[in-house]
Amino acid sequence: MTQNGKSFHLSRRHLLQLGAGAAAFAATSGTAALAQSSPPTELLVTGGGGDFGTYLQKAYYDGFQAASGIKVSPQPYKGLAELKAMVEAKAWGQADVLLISAGEAAIAEKLGLSEPLDYSLVKSDDLLKGSVGKNYFLTNVASSVLAWNTDTVKAGSEPKTWVDFFNPSNRMPRALFKNWNQTFEIALLGAGVPIDKLYPLDVDLALKTLSDIRDTIRWYEGGAQSQQMLGGGEVDMAMLWVNRADGLVSDGKPVKYLNTNTVLDGDAIVIPAGHPNKEKAMKFAAYLATPEPQARLTNLVALGPSNVNAVPLIDPTRLAKTATAPEFAATNRFQDFAWLAENGDRLTEMFNKWLLG
Known part of the structure; x- marks a missing residue:
């Protein structure tokens, strides 16, 4: 993954640590956080911070707000342990959408912690093979x-x-x-x-x-x-x-x-299971599956798009820095995220x- 220069770190965010993560999360979450979710015109999205957070704002958040009228409010990065705690406590005030590593997204799907994506709304036909799960897809590579x-x-x-x-x-x-x-x-x-x-x-x-x-x-x-x-x-x-x-x-x-x-690998979008704002979150997922926001991100940082139709929208010199550039793509492969989740x-x-x- 890219948020902190890391990916699917089971040794740090391992399933055996989920209980401890849930306890810490519960200890710091107030009653209001358990009951509230974001307002109808706002979407709480967790993702990377620092320079990468700025890239996400420019590539993803600003465009979605302009297209939908829904403001994206960036939240600090949350991983698998925090997602589990959120779902179990119904702490919807923490996030409507998470951008997490693809490996953790696969684990979340396996554990029933994420919503199945509505693929009648989220168009996946143009997403790279290996980048799509039932409950997630990669927004970058x-x-x-x-x-x-x-x-x-x-x-x-x-x-x-x-x-x-x-x-x-x-x-x-x-x-x-x-x-x-x-x-x-x-x-x-x-x-x-x-x-x-x-x-x-x-x-x-x-x-x-x-x-x-x-x-x-x-x-x-x-x-x-x-x-x-x-x-x-x-x-x-x-x-x-x-x-x-x-x-x-x-x-x-x-x-x-x-x-x-x-x-x-890459960052994947996940909607917490049972979230009352899943309809609004699904619109955001549908937006991130389109070529334009993915192309904007690649034009800012050396991460490839998962939507093949983003390629013509990317500066060729920027695309050439990624592993999904046409001259490199055939030599590479996605991790088998489902296998890793089963055997981690x-x-x-x-x-x-x-x-x-």
């Missing part, structure tokens, strides 16, 4: 890319594939996301598994691939940290989220990255055990 520091990795010796990145004879320090999610997929690509054969994940092979380079790995837990590590020269190569990699390039850092042969507990346990070993 992110990716994990192979990046390197051009000051320390000289021309001609740069990694050209994930197999090069994971080559144990290469002793360069390299940065990886300290989470099985995405990292397992990337490790399997590094082991030579074809991208269309990733699922079900061969966890033993992924762990072996990581073990072979264990002493060269530098772990990061957030997007800003990953940028600091590669841009500052702490590591020579890194698996980075595409918006973070492109941010380094835009800032003039000595960084290049590849947009090919990688896994895709097991994979988290195996990864944490490996980290301790």
Whole structure:
């Protein structure tokens, strides 16, 4: 995901933490919050803050307000634990709509925490295959890319594939996301598994691939940290989220990255199950499925659209920075969000055990 430079972080927002999250949420939610929802002319939407929040305002919120007359009131980011607490407490004053990671959206669907989308209103025919669930769809497309520091990795010796990145004879320090999610997929690509054969994940092979380079790995837990590590020269190569990699390039850092042969995720829209404002929220979902707001976002940040009809509306130089650009799209694939939601507990346990070993 992109809000905080993260995606589907089961190790941080893991299902085992939902009870604790619900308790904390309940402790800080007043009685009024439990009873109230937003006014008829307002929509409460949770999403990323900072620069990304500004991008969302310009790309999504302003246009929806102009088209519908419904004002979008941005709210602080909320994840799966907060969604569960909200639904159980009927705390509708917290949010009408959530923009969360696709993996968490898949879990929310599995747990019955989200409303099924009305696909007679939300037009999904033009959305990319793999980006749509029963209760959610991706509003943008992110990716994990192979990046390197051009000051320390000289021309001609740069990694050209994930197999090069994971080559144990290469002793360069390299940065990886300290989470099985995405990292397992990337490790399997590094082991030579074809991208269309990733699922079900061969966890033993992924762990072996990581073990072979264990002493060269530098772990990061957030997007800003990953940028600091590669841009500052702490590591020579890194698996980075595409918006973070492109941010380094835009800032003039000595960084290049590849947009090919990688896994895709992104932000997904979710409406809390049983929400009294679901009709209004569904209108917002229908709007975000259209090409125009998605194109505006890509023109601001290196995240691709999920609606194929957005492509002609995007500045070609901006589209070329994304993993859904025509020259890259066929080499990449979406994560299997439903499979990850079903197997997340097991994979988290195996990864944490490996980290301790």
